[in-house]
Amino acid sequence: QKEVEQNSGPLSVPEGAIASLNCTYSDRGSQSFFWYRQYSGKSPELIMSIYSNGDKEDGRFTAQLNKASQYVSLLIRDSQPSDSATYLCAVPRGAGNNRKLIWGLGTSLAVNP
Amino acid sequence: EAGVTQFPSHSVIEKGQTVTLRCDPISGHDNLYWYRRVMGKEIKFLLHFVKESKQDESGMPNNRFLAERTGGTYSTLKVQPAELEDSGVYFCASSQLAGYGNEQFFGPGTRLTVL
Numbered sequence: 628q629k630e631v632e633q634n635s636g637p638l639s640v641p642e643g644a645i646a647s648l649n650c651t652y653s654d655r656g657s658q659s660f661f662w663y664r665q666y667s668g669k670s671p672e673l674i675m676s677i678y679s680n681g682d683k684e685d686g687r688f689t690a691q692l693n694k695a696s697q698y699v700s701l702l703i704r705d706s707q708p709s710d711s712a713t714y715l716c717a718v719p720r721g722a723g724n725n726r727k728l729i730w731g732l733g734t735s736l737a738v739n740p
Numbered sequence: 741e742a743g744v745t746q747f748p749s750h751s752v753i754e755k756g757q758t759v760t761l762r763c764d765p766i767s768g769h770d771n772l773y774w775y776r777r778v779m780g781k782e783i784k785f786l787l788h789f790v791k792e793s794k795q796d797e798s799g800m801p802n803n804r805f806l807a808e809r810t811g812g813t814y815s816t817l818k819v820q821p822a823e824l825e826d827s828g829v830y831f832c833a834s835s836q837l838a839g840y841g842n843e844q845f846f847g848p849g850t851r852l853t854v855l
Contacts, residue, residue: 629782670744673844
């Protein structure tokens with residue numbers, strides 16, 4: 628079992644729709660979770676972080692965390708063509724001052740005009 | 741504020757040759773990370789520097805890879821001799837702190853192709 632799992636997609640949604648991206652993780656002790664966005668040929672860019680169960684909203688983005696189910700999701704409301712990218716789920720692993728990121732494969736999102 | 745920079749952006753070398761990748765972190769960031777993405781696979785951690793010291797090098801594939809961070813500023817990652825399976829995109833990231841919740845800022849990556 629992979630430590631962090633995502634459906635690779637591609638996920639295709641029409642402009643204006645809600646895009647739902649999912650991620651599961653294996654380590655029950657995980658405390659924080661990150662969503663990165665990566666445009667083709669560019670660097671990963673952090674768009675959301677979440678630490679507590681429930682929802683966290685930032686503009687059109689909502690991260691949802693359910694630690695009991697070991698599940699974290701990212702919702703993108705009013706999807707725009709500019710949201711077309713690969714979305715990567717990352718979970719820090721380590722202790723003290725050592726926090727390496729463990730990554731999912733990423734989900735490719737295509738928003739169609 | 742300048743972001744993380746990496747050089748070169750692309751490198752094509754033949755099997756058996758040597759390549760050195762460079763990463764300049766954001767000024768003032770003590771933590772520097774190297775990651776690699778092989779085509780079709782997840783991004784994988786390689787190693788973590790705190791200033792000039794290697795905090796964790798558990799992800800380094802083998803002894804053909806040598807990372808340095810002299811003076812705690814920029815870092816280099818040397819592959820010698822390169823093998824076909826070393827092809828991929830090498831990302832560098834830096835962060836100010838390393839505890840939970842501290843954002844790692846990524847460079848644009850170096851795409852390495854070994855022929």
